[in-house]
Amino acid sequence: MTKFNRNIEGILPPHLLVEIARRNPELTHYLKTLARTAEMWKGSEARNGQLYRFLNAGKSDRQVYDAQHHTRRPGVKARFEGEGASSDKVVNDVYDFGGTIRSFYMDVHGRNGIDANGMVMKFVTHYDQDYDNAFWDGEMMTFGDGDQDIFSTFVLLDVTGHELTHGITEFAAGTEYYGQSGALNEHFSDVWGELIEQYSLKQTADKGDWLVGRGLFMPNIKGRALRDMLNPGTAYNDPKLGKDPQPAHMSKYYKTSSDNGGVHYNSGIPNKAFATFAVAVGGFAWEKAGKIWYAARVAAGSKPSFAQFAAHTIEACKALFPDELTKLQKAWGDVGVTPSLTEVDTLTPPMFDESASA
Amino acid sequence: MKITFRRSGGFAPRLLGLDIDTDSAEAAESEKLRRLVEESGILGMSGAQQKGARDVNLYHFEIESDQGIHKVTFDQLSIPDTVKPLVKFFNERARDLMPET
Numbered sequence: 001m002t003k004f005n006r007n008i009e010g011i012l013p014p015h016l017l018v019e020i021a022r023r024n025p026e027l028t029h030y031l032k033t034l035a036r037t038a039e040m041w042k043g044s045e046a047r048n049g050q051l052y053r054f055l056n057a058g059k060s061d062r063q064v065y066d067a068q069h070h071t072r073r074p075g076v077k078a079r080f081e082g083e084g085a086s087s088d089k090v091v092n093d094v095y096d097f098g099g100t101i102r103s104f105y106m107d108v109h110g111r112n113g114i115d116a117n118g119m120v121m122k123f124v125t126h127y128d129q130d131y132d133n134a135f136w137d138g139e140m141m142t143f144g145d146g147d148q149d150i151f152s153t154f155v156l157l158d159v160t161g162h163e164l165t166h167g168i169t170e171f172a173a174g175t176e177y178y179g180q181s182g183a184l185n186e187h188f189s190d191v192w193g194e195l196i197e198q199y200s201l202k203q204t205a206d207k208g209d210w211l212v213g214r215g216l217f218m219p220n221i222k223g224r225a226l227r228d229m230l231n232p233g234t235a236y237n238d239p240k241l242g243k244d245p246q247p248a249h250m251s252k253y254y255k256t257s258s259d260n261g262g263v264h265y266n267s268g269i270p271n272k273a274f275a276t277f278a279v280a281v282g283g284f285a286w287e288k289a290g291k292i293w294y295a296a297r298v299a300a301g302s303k304p305s306f307a308q309f310a311a312h313t314i315e316a317c318k319a320l321f322p323d324e325l326t327k328l329q330k331a332w333g334d335v336g337v338t339p340s341l342t343e344v345d346t347l348t349p350p351m352f353d354e355s356a357s358a
Numbered sequence: 359m360k361i362t363f364r365r366s367g368g369f370a371p372r373l374l375g376l377d378i379d380t381d382s383a384e385a386a387e388s389e390k391l392r393r394l395v396e397e398s399g400i401l402g403m404s405g406a407q408q409k410g411a412r413d414v415n416l417y418h419f420e421i422e423s424d425q426g427i428h429k430v431t432f433d434q435l436s437i438p439d440t441v442k443p444l445v446k447f448f449n450e451r452a453r454d455l456m457p458e459t
Contacts, residue, residue, distance in 0.1 A: 132368070132370060132372075133368045133369055133370065133413065133415060134369045135368070135369065135412060135413040136411065136412045136413060137408060137410070137411045137414070137435060138409060151370065154369065159369065162413075163412075163413065166412040166413065170412075177412060185412065213369075213370070216370070226369075240454075241372070241454070242454060242456050258364055258366035258373060258418060259367050259371050259373070259416065260367065264368075264369075264371035265371070352431050
């Protein structure tokens, strides 16, 4: 039996079978070969892992629900994978966005959905009343309709990509959600939300708007979007909202224990580094900058500081696109981040709560 | 009793807040707030946040009473039912705060 297994391995290694089957789903005989190979290797868990995952992988099917303006989730079924269009535009929009995001991750990063194994993508629409938010809860994405006073909608392609990427970051890297690690977690979601938008529009980096949530505000609000990756701190300035508080440089780092240590504020710093680097490189941002960031996110582990993550992007750049290294070093330098594998986050205050009685 | 309330977080992170001192607040409001705090049991609670949740709203309370100072944070998915009326009370009254820098 052992000899037979070695023969099979020598003829067509499992990773090649998986790759052929993945790229050519119409070639069903490859799938059968794959299944037979997995059967013969039963008991060899290390080898079977890849085969087992492939053979049992889902297809990142979309499931859209309607919470009907309640807070019970997911609500009632609205449109599932392969079903015809709904009469509800919001449901159809998020369904289509899910398809675009799924294609992006597969085509650009070879990733099968949120968990890399085809986990179902669940979207909850029409959550609560006048709800000004969208969030990922560890299992599904939830979208409010906005209050129609400041916020008009949260179902936008980049916002949907942002929320889904939170799931991917959790599965791929487990990046913590406090302080600089948390700001990087937010940053990753902003990066891929924007990359997905540019990919869908076939935009080169210099043509991208680099705006997070363009179209999210009501027309009377003075703002281009919720965040501006190229120019953090300039996205909006309105009496109802105040001014965009995102810093664009480490000298303006926002020290707070609210918002999980300022995760939605300080993400402006790495956002600017990524956007300026991608524009300096030119071409499609997902082809070089995106691939460097994709590799660095995992390599940086679960609790990177800005300096540590920057150091991992440098390492990834050296390995993948060494000709772009000078541009990357300049991008981090321009936001005041000095790449270092050992410099931890010493700026963020401790968490707010759990203090003992005085 | 002095209560500091802050709402932070969310994909669109508006910082909302309200500080109330029941000794100086209007009598009916003060009585209502004391009752909500007592009925919530919040002074005996630890905070809670759902593992893996991202972009959810956070509710921070700092309550100074004759029992001392108690600080606690819940996210919107983890608010105990007894605390929801207290959150609603503050949500309805909280104002936009500019992030301190």
